[in-house]
Amino acid sequence: xxxxxxxxxxxxxxxxxxxxxxxxxxxxxxxxxxxxxxxxxxxxxxxxxxxxxxxxxxxxxxxxxxxxxxxxxxxxxxxxxxxxxxxxxxxxxxxxxxxxxxxxxxxxxxxxxxxxxxxxxxxxxxxxxxxxxxxxxxxxxxxxxxxxxxxxxxxxxxxxxxxxxxxxxxxxxxxxxxxxxxxxxxxxxxxxxxxxxxxxxxxxxxxxxxxxxxxxxxxxxxxxxxxxxxxxxxxxxxxxxxxxxxxxxxxxxxxxxxxxxxxxxxxxxxxxxxxxxxxxxxxxxxxxxxxxxxxxxxxx
Amino acid sequence: xxxxxxxxxxxxxxxxxxxxxxxxxxxxxxxxxxxxxxxxxxxxxxxxxxxxxxxxxxxxxxxxxxxxxxxxxxxxxxxxxxxxxxxxxxxxxxxxxxxxxxxxxxxxxxxxxxxxxxxxxxxxxxxxxxxxxxxxxxxxxxxxxxxxxxxxxxxxxxxxxxxxxxxxxxxxxxxxxxxxxxxxxxxxxxxxxxxxxxxxxxxxxxxxxxxxxxxxxxxxxxxxxxxxxxxxxxxxxxxxxxxxxxxxxxxxxxxxxxxxxxxxxxxxxxxxxxxxxxxxxxxxxxxxxxxxxxxxxxxxxxxxxxxxxxxxxxxxxxxx
Numbered sequence: 001x002x003x004x005x006x007x008x009x010x011x012x013x014x015x016x017x018x019x020x021x022x023x024x025x026x027x028x029x030x031x032x033x034x035x036x037x038x039x040x041x042x043x044x045x046x047x048x049x050x051x052x053x054x055x056x057x058x059x060x061x062x063x064x065x066x067x068x069x070x071x072x073x074x075x076x077x078x079x080x081x082x083x084x085x086x087x088x089x090x091x092x093x094x095x096x097x098x099x100x101x102x103x104x105x106x107x108x109x110x111x112x113x114x115x116x117x118x119x120x121x122x123x124x125x126x127x128x129x130x131x132x133x134x135x136x137x138x139x140x141x142x143x144x145x146x147x148x149x150x151x152x153x154x155x156x157x158x159x160x161x162x163x164x165x166x167x168x169x170x171x172x173x174x175x176x177x178x179x180x181x182x183x184x185x186x187x188x189x190x191x192x193x194x195x196x197x198x199x200x201x202x203x204x205x206x207x208x209x210x211x212x213x214x215x216x217x218x219x220x221x222x223x224x225x226x227x228x229x230x231x232x233x234x235x236x237x238x239x240x241x242x243x244x245x246x247x248x249x250x251x252x253x254x255x256x257x258x259x260x261x262x263x264x265x266x267x268x269x270x271x272x273x274x275x276x277x278x279x280x281x282x283x284x285x286x287x288x289x290x291x292x293x294x295x296x297x298x299x300x
Numbered sequence: 301x302x303x304x305x306x307x308x309x310x311x312x313x314x315x316x317x318x319x320x321x322x323x324x325x326x327x328x329x330x331x332x333x334x335x336x337x338x339x340x341x342x343x344x345x346x347x348x349x350x351x352x353x354x355x356x357x358x359x360x361x362x363x364x365x366x367x368x369x370x371x372x373x374x375x376x377x378x379x380x381x382x383x384x385x386x387x388x389x390x391x392x393x394x395x396x397x398x399x400x401x402x403x404x405x406x407x408x409x410x411x412x413x414x415x416x417x418x419x420x421x422x423x424x425x426x427x428x429x430x431x432x433x434x435x436x437x438x439x440x441x442x443x444x445x446x447x448x449x450x451x452x453x454x455x456x457x458x459x460x461x462x463x464x465x466x467x468x469x470x471x472x473x474x475x476x477x478x479x480x481x482x483x484x485x486x487x488x489x490x491x492x493x494x495x496x497x498x499x500x501x502x503x504x505x506x507x508x509x510x511x512x513x514x515x516x517x518x519x520x521x522x523x524x525x526x527x528x529x530x531x532x533x534x535x536x537x538x539x540x541x542x543x544x545x546x547x548x549x550x551x552x553x554x555x556x557x558x559x560x561x562x563x564x565x566x567x568x569x570x571x572x573x574x575x576x577x578x579x580x581x582x583x584x585x586x587x588x589x590x591x592x593x594x595x596x597x598x599x600x601x602x603x604x605x606x607x608x609x610x611x612x613x614x615x616x617x618x619x620x
Contacts (some may be wrong), residue, residue: 119483127583132311136315136318138603139315139554139596139599139600139603140319140339140599141554141557141558141595141596141599142558142594143557143558143561143562144557144558144561144576144592144595144596145592147576147577147580148323148326148580148588148592149326151330151580152326152329152330185400225441229443232443232445233443233444233445233562236445236562237561237562237565237577238577238581239580251448252445252449255453256565256566258464260456261449261452261453261457262457262458268449270448272446272449275443275446276441276442276446278442279441279443280438281444283437283440283441
């Protein structure tokens, strides 16, 4: 597959590097981004791999004989107020947090890109009305409205929780894509395609969309980092998942107990460090991607 | 300018109506009510139904909405079921606390962000700039609640420099100097924690503005006319770069609301953010609708303020 692409490329008179090779070169040049990428791949493989062998039910079962045990051989990172293994909760929690963040990023990406493309491409009255709706969503304070929504859904799972978050997070990317689409549609290739009689649907999805792809990839990467923070924040306040489905924020929420905050570092410190590392690594990769898409900023 | 401001204010009215309906419907959809927790062997379920009927909780939603809205327009948010007092009284003290916390946070944010942004923009690509950019980068990637927890742990518990909960030391007479100082002392750590994390956008924006403005023609002219370096920066560049920052002031309010929900819960600071979370946990709908509505109105007003300031600063927006 790879070699075929190469062959086709080498037949062309002028070789211009493909998008992926530019991105790859940029990441390799930026040592921090490369380390971050490797760290991310390792942690994802580790978390999703290990959690296959861990039993969530068993980890979240209360064990009254081992409450607040400091780290020891049996419990690598000690136990919490219910005698539950913190290390196991950390692995499962990271998996749950990552899954939600990925799902929300994907959903907001799909909705935001679709909304932005339609609004920007058609312009005029459609754009006006769509932007008024978007403005309204932008104004709502995210944390406030999401916790109100989470409280009204009696039983929720990964999907419903992601949908609630998505409902109030798609606006940022929609705005970016709209302004990009507004610029692009004035360009010759779109006008030419229109003259040739292509349908709007075809222009939007096969011509406009690919030309926005770099912006989409960069924004979604940066959104992924933000979404990890948002999800753990909501779980921290107690409006994310219940304790039986731990997330990174759940472990941090135990630190609202002053005793835990002061004397039982093993419960909340590992989770905070992990959230910070995850968010920073994703941001590093995102910044490298951003440079790769803007030729003036490239290092390689 | 007036035309734009009036039109922008008129847009706000449908926004407010949609917001109030949204909040009202949300509260209606929530499972259970303030009475459902009271069911027990000694409580007659029929009696509860009677109370519900009396309170008008079984009426169609638009009638209830009308009653609710009518009350709010007269400054009456209803009665809190859990706290057994009028919501207006309950919110009164909290809103004052939250207001001062927000003011302190804003002042600290600008006190930190403006000097750092100016230094970073003026000496761009030097070690100072890299240090400041590094700080704002870390601030960007750190969630507020983790940072606040670490601050509370370090300065509140380990070093014991600051109180760890409350908004004032109990037993002090309101209005005295000690009372005011105690209030200030209690809101300092939460405000610093929030300010240190929220500065990054202002720093980065100011830096980019200054770096851009530095290369403009009028700056070269000013230099050619022999203006001193400090005059170029303080009069010519700053005046142009600070205006957009002033315009974002209103949008900061939305950020402050989101932040205060975390900050007030972590630092045990009795404000609106803490009340919001409490009211959801206790299913106290009158309090919940009142707090969400006030937060929403504050954000809408903030956006209005920003748009109007922006239109004064940047005439292009008015023409559109």
